[in-house]
Amino acid sequence: MSEKVKEEKAYRVLESHNFLQRVMFRYMLEGHAASEEGKLAWVTSGFPVEIPVAMDVGVSYPEQYGAIVGSEKAGPKLCEYAEELGYSQELCSYARASIGSVKHPEESPLEGLPAPQALLACNNICGTVLRWYDAISQMTGAPVFLLDTPPLEGEQMPHHIAYVRHGLDNLVSFLSKQFGTTLEEDKFRKVTDLSTETIGIWTQCLEACKNKPSPLNCADRFLAMAPVVAIRGRDYTLEYYQTLLNEVNDRVANGLGAIRDEKVRLLWDNIPPWFRVFRIMGSLAKRGVVFPADTYTHAWTGSIKGEDRMDSIASMYSNVYLNKGLEAKVDKMCNLIKNYDLDGFVMFSVRSCKRYSLGQLVSKELVSERTGVPGVVIEGDMVDSRLQNDAQIETRLDALLEMLL
Amino acid sequence: MSNAQATEQSERILKQLVNEGKPILGYVYPHTPLEIIMAHGLMPALLYANPTVMGSYEASLQTFACSFIRNMFSQRVNDQLPYVNGIVFPGNTCDSLQNLADIWHLRFPQDKVFRLTYPAGNQGEAAVQYFAEELRIFSNALEDAYGSPFSDATFRQAVDLVQQFRSAVQFLYAARLLQPSSVPYHRIAAFVREFHSAPLEMVVDELRATVNDVEHGLAEAGRIDSTKALQHALLERRLEDVSLPSDLPTPRIAIVGGMTEPQAIAELVNAISKVSSTAVVFDLLSFGFKTIFMPMPAFEGDPFETMARSVLGALLEPTQEGLPRRLDFLKDALTHLAIDGLIVCEQSFCDPDEFESPSLLTVASEVGVRTVRLPVDPEFSDRVRLEGRIQSFLETLTHGGAA
Numbered sequence: 001m002s003e004k005v006k007e008e009k010a011y012r013v014l015e016s017h018n019f020l021q022r023v024m025f026r027y028m029l030e031g032h033a034a035s036e037e038g039k040l041a042w043v044t045s046g047f048p049v050e051i052p053v054a055m056d057v058g059v060s061y062p063e064q065y066g067a068i069v070g071s072e073k074a075g076p077k078l079c080e081y082a083e084e085l086g087y088s089q090e091l092c093s094y095a096r097a098s099i100g101s102v103k104h105p106e107e108s109p110l111e112g113l114p115a116p117q118a119l120l121a122c123n124n125i126c127g128t129v130l131r132w133y134d135a136i137s138q139m140t141g142a143p144v145f146l147l148d149t150p151p152l153e154g155e156q157m158p159h160h161i162a163y164v165r166h167g168l169d170n171l172v173s174f175l176s177k178q179f180g181t182t183l184e185e186d187k188f189r190k191v192t193d194l195s196t197e198t199i200g201i202w203t204q205c206l207e208a209c210k211n212k213p214s215p216l217n218c219a220d221r222f223l224a225m226a227p228v229v230a231i232r233g234r235d236y237t238l239e240y241y242q243t244l245l246n247e248v249n250d251r252v253a254n255g256l257g258a259i260r261d262e263k264v265r266l267l268w269d270n271i272p273p274w275f276r277v278f279r280i281m282g283s284l285a286k287r288g289v290v291f292p293a294d295t296y297t298h299a300w301t302g303s304i305k306g307e308d309r310m311d312s313i314a315s316m317y318s319n320v321y322l323n324k325g326l327e328a329k330v331d332k333m334c335n336l337i338k339n340y341d342l343d344g345f346v347m348f349s350v351r352s353c354k355r356y357s358l359g360q361l362v363s364k365e366l367v368s369e370r371t372g373v374p375g376v377v378i379e380g381d382m383v384d385s386r387l388q389n390d391a392q393i394e395t396r397l398d399a400l401l402e403m404l405l
Numbered sequence: 406m407s408n409a410q411a412t413e414q415s416e417r418i419l420k421q422l423v424n425e426g427k428p429i430l431g432y433v434y435p436h437t438p439l440e441i442i443m444a445h446g447l448m449p450a451l452l453y454a455n456p457t458v459m460g461s462y463e464a465s466l467q468t469f470a471c472s473f474i475r476n477m478f479s480q481r482v483n484d485q486l487p488y489v490n491g492i493v494f495p496g497n498t499c500d501s502l503q504n505l506a507d508i509w510h511l512r513f514p515q516d517k518v519f520r521l522t523y524p525a526g527n528q529g530e531a532a533v534q535y536f537a538e539e540l541r542i543f544s545n546a547l548e549d550a551y552g553s554p555f556s557d558a559t560f561r562q563a564v565d566l567v568q569q570f571r572s573a574v575q576f577l578y579a580a581r582l583l584q585p586s587s588v589p590y591h592r593i594a595a596f597v598r599e600f601h602s603a604p605l606e607m608v609v610d611e612l613r614a615t616v617n618d619v620e621h622g623l624a625e626a627g628r629i630d631s632t633k634a635l636q637h638a639l640l641e642r643r644l645e646d647v648s649l650p651s652d653l654p655t656p657r658i659a660i661v662g663g664m665t666e667p668q669a670i671a672e673l674v675n676a677i678s679k680v681s682s683t684a685v686v687f688d689l690l691s692f693g694f695k696t697i698f699m700p701m702p703a704f705e706g707d708p709f710e711t712m713a714r715s716v717l718g719a720l721l722e723p724t725q726e727g728l729p730r731r732l733d734f735l736k737d738a739l740t741h742l743a744i745d746g747l748i749v750c751e752q753s754f755c756d757p758d759e760f761e762s763p764s765l766l767t768v769a770s771e772v773g774v775r776t777v778r779l780p781v782d783p784e785f786s787d788r789v790r791l792e793g794r795i796q797s798f799l800e801t802l803t804h805g806g807a808a
């Protein structure tokens with residue numbers, strides 16, 4: 001009976017999902033253990049985590065925690081705690097949720113993130129992270145280290161690489177001083193190799209979605225991306241992605257899609273509304289809509305290679321998606337639409353994330369002009385459901401689908 | 406002079422310069438190196454938010470863009486920036502300006518749009534080298550766009566002019582702190598605005614005359630030396646030895662915030678009849694204290710490196726140093742400059758302002774200084790409410806009670 005119910009769902013659940021849960025549970029336990037030993041750093045999603053990992057410093061990701069807060073629908077409550085401290089509702093809701101959870105861990109999912117002894121911010125995703133971590137530092141006393149990777153226009157110039165490289169050397173000194181640890185070349189190579197291999201397999205999973213039907217929908221990828229964001233450079237992460245890739249390849253070989261009846265293929269742009277993403281994707285799946293590509297999960301690509309791993313890191317982490325101009329984002333979206341043979345696109349305009357969202361009205365026009373496919377901008381938030389109007393989103397999505405179905 | 410009059414006046418001056426064939430390069434960030442722009446024979450003109458502009462941004466910017474960039478963009482859409490021949494945007498300062506430059510470039514491809522990217526955080530010598538290279542690239546881009554190469558001689562003249570201006574306004578800031586009746590705050594704000602709108606010799610001449618008058622007043626009270634000592638202490642950020650006269654009028658108010666325009670704030674405060682003209686003694690605004698107390702570039706050596714050192718030596722910019730140093734300075738200023746009340750301005754949807762203000766309020770309360778939080782936008786759209794808040798804040802300072 002339960003098999004039959006499963007069969008009737010528009011959406012196919014990934015078998016490897018259980019493995020993912022175990023991986024994330026282990027990551028959480030490791031974070032707590034590191035914190036208890038006084039060796040935990042909070043890191044931003046675009047931080048070169050390979051360095052602290054190679055130096056045996058534990059890591060936790062407040063942005064990933066923000067996604068948990070969002071999914072658990074605890075966003076409004078935790079954001080309100082930050083607002084009570086004076087932080088405006090207009091600020092990034094990942095930041096507000098994390099400030100709120102530091103203030104009231106007892107009211108937070110998983111009782112908040114384990115306490116940090118250092119805060120490692122890299123501004124390759126936005127300038128907000130520095131201010132956010134400054135605020136957390138005020139609350140926890142943990143010092144902030146900023147790796148400055150100024151945004152790129154076009155190619156990365158030698159003086160830019162040299163500057164970021166200098167920041168990486170400073171990072172090693174900071175971690176050595178803060179945690180009494182050193183960076184051993186062998187371990188560093190091992191961690192960077194693992195990280196590169198992990199990203200490589202993750203990229204294969206993403207690229208498998210060029211197939212029709214697409215083996216993954218974007219909600220699958222939003223979940224599956226957690227380890228590549230948070231636990232790069234560990235062997236168990238690599239093992240998980242290998243398992244995921246096997247499952248994805250099986251699906252492709254057997255002609256099985258993420259949804260049962262694929263009719264329309266769309267691109268998703270931006271972070272999803274974690275508190276509603278499965279509902280939105282589920283209801284679209286029933287109408288035959290799948291998202292074989294998105295700009296968010298495709299942001300974790302690249303490889304650390306060559307003799308000088310630090311130079312390679314300086315280059316890879318400066319060239320991340322959000323650290324490039326709007327023109328580069330438009331190019332990326334156009335390429336995804338072309339390479340994944342997509343019929344249209346949905347741009348989620350996140351009210352509290354200016355870096356990702358400001359400019360979408362212009363890029364929507366350009367992407368449509370260049371690819372000839374229609375798109376729609378819907379507005380809301382990734383964590384704070386108070387900033388979202390579901391009815392309006394539904395109307396706009398309906399209007400897009402009317403053109404496509 | 407009111408804000409609207411100041412806007413009219415700067416437009417008049419710009420128009421005249423354009424008629425004389427001078428290309429005008431607009432800028433929006435306080436630490437734009439005017440001297441480099443001037444060394445190319447261009448006139449740097451600060452682009453202000455215009456309180457009278459009609460919102461015309463909706464086709465390109467979402468409503469959660471900060472009020473400043475909405476205003477700037479609307480001015481461009483409405484053709485209200487007629488004299489400007491190009492714009493330089495900062496990179497790596499705030500997310501809104503970062504994205505605005507891209508949007509502008511795509512929406513108005515015919516405009517000359519430059520970006521000068523700043524290092525963030527306190528990165529020491531590496532930041533100087535990085536920024537010197539960015540300045541060199543910026544200078545080359547100016548030469549390509551306008552056909553006018555960098556001139557060493559003009560650079561030196563520019564350094565000299567800018568320094569004369571800064572050092573005179575620094576003196577006025579110090580005078581205001583020591584003897585508030587010696588120069589009105591709105592006068593200081595007007596000079597800051599005029600010079601940034603068009604850094605001309607005539608503004609410095611006028612400023613010199615004012616400094617002379619102020620010096621006379623201070624000399625009568627025997628306060629010239631202590632004013633210079635305070636100017637120096639502010640430049641060095643060492644306030645612990647500052648000694649103030651015992652007969653200072655109270656309350657003493659400081660204003661803090663990011664891109665709030667000093668002249669606009671001065672006008673707002675002036676309009677409140679019950680506010681004493683000596684009340685506002687200090688600001689920590691981007692186009693006020695923070696820009697004015699920038700160290701002078703050296704005349705010798707590579708001009709780009711020298712400029713990089715100067716710009717990165719500017720005080721208290723959120724992009725250039727972490728929050729703890731800014732909070733320490735605020736604490737020092739509140740304590741050693743005998744401030745009674747702090748007005749914390751926040752532009753709507755401005756991440757830097759909104760992230761910082763809770764910490765500013767905490768620091769002020771730690772040292773027993775009362776505060777009021779002022780959400781502002783360039784249009785001062787709820788002016789009556791803002792005036793009401795300032796007025797009741799001042800009443801609590803004068804008569805006691807909860808702020």
Ligand code: SF4
Binds near residue numbers: 063129355
């Ligand atoms: S502002 Fe945007 S990019 Fe930055 S941390 Fe928040 S969600 Fe992430």
Ligand code: SF4
Binds near residue numbers: 472473502664756757
């Ligand atoms: S007002 Fe704030 S957000 Fe807007 S441009 Fe200025 S610093 Fe950036």
